Amino acid sequence: MSARDRILAAVRAGLGSRPQAPSDIEAEAASLLAEPDEIRPRPVDTTLVEAFCTKAGAVGTTIDRVTDLDAVPAAVERYLAAQGLPPSVAVQPDPALTGLGWEGVATHAAIAPDEAAAVGLAGWGIAEGGSIVIHSAPDSPILLAFLPVHHIVVLHTDRILPHLEDYAATLSEGGAVPRNAVLITGPSGTTDIEGSYVRGAHGPGFVHVILVAGEVR
Template sequence: MSARDRILAAIRAARPAPLPPAEAIAAEAAALLDAPESVRPRPVEEVLAAEFVRKASALGTSFDHLPDRAAIPLAVKRYLDTHGLPPALALQPAPALAALDWTDIDTHDTVAPDQAAALGLALWGIAETGSLVIHSGADAPILLSFLPLHHIVVLEERSLLPHLEDYAARMAGQPQPRNAILITGPSGTTDIEGSYVRGAHGPGFLHILMIGG
């Protein structure tokens, strides 16, 4: 008997284990939700913002802590200068950003395929994973999160959530976006010969402007 025949014979002889009753499955699922703190990972930092920064920084995300939104243009200019980038930016066409003083930076609301830098808003941050949550919309073009080499994101500290399921709870009963993106660190891959390559599937740099605190 060939190896192929032995494998097929074993498959034919196998008998799937009987499924437990539906009531038992429902009870097991309910038990998982009964005490969520018993299965959630415990944060290292006591302060939510510190835990978010710890997780995101470990993944290669950089930070700038700002007192308010008025400080955003200067922080962006500082970031562009530090990385040797021209004073130009694809800017999310959101009223909160458009109202800022962009005198020293050339802003535009379209994203070029070779866009060096773009700035947008995050709705929430997930402290457990160091992730950003971004929804697409009329004033939030989705390509802002994918095309630029440098993705700069504004995140309000008050918008931090402890766990991913807290985001799901916030969205329960709410209108669903066409696209919901969870961004966890800059894009990278080691698929090719185990060598780390930044920007393989999206921005190679992720910089968060944390507001408040």
């Protein structure tokens, strides 16, 4: 008997006889997600965008707000200057970003192991914890969110969802789950030495969100 058969047989022996049909199991599982407001924190502010900004700020993410995607390169330039960094960034190979007018900043596609700063697009924002969501794709390398010291993330305000469940719903509605879906909630950190918090472990020490008002182009 294979290990698979032995394990399943042992599990079934432990459970005894059960008449549950798969559809009944699914219905019971769904019922466990009923009344979600009873088991999740209430939003902190009146508007979704304000709630996102408050929570993201609380976990150490900094935020800049622009009115239009065309204003992103200037915002990146401002951020780099404020951080004392040279005007050079790795840019996610997404046409929505590479197609912008990067006159004041030198851009490149490859992400170096010690990249100072990289700019990427977030798929979603989640107000509940101030998280941003990155999906892997041909034009979305996951390492762009992990190798640089400064991770600059462009997020459209209409991609901000209230709760974690709302993001989960986008996965089941869309049908296509990406290879990697990463929720990023603040800069990388650790408390492994005596429980004291240190910002900037293996991932970026700085997460900077550029919020773009309005719809995704």
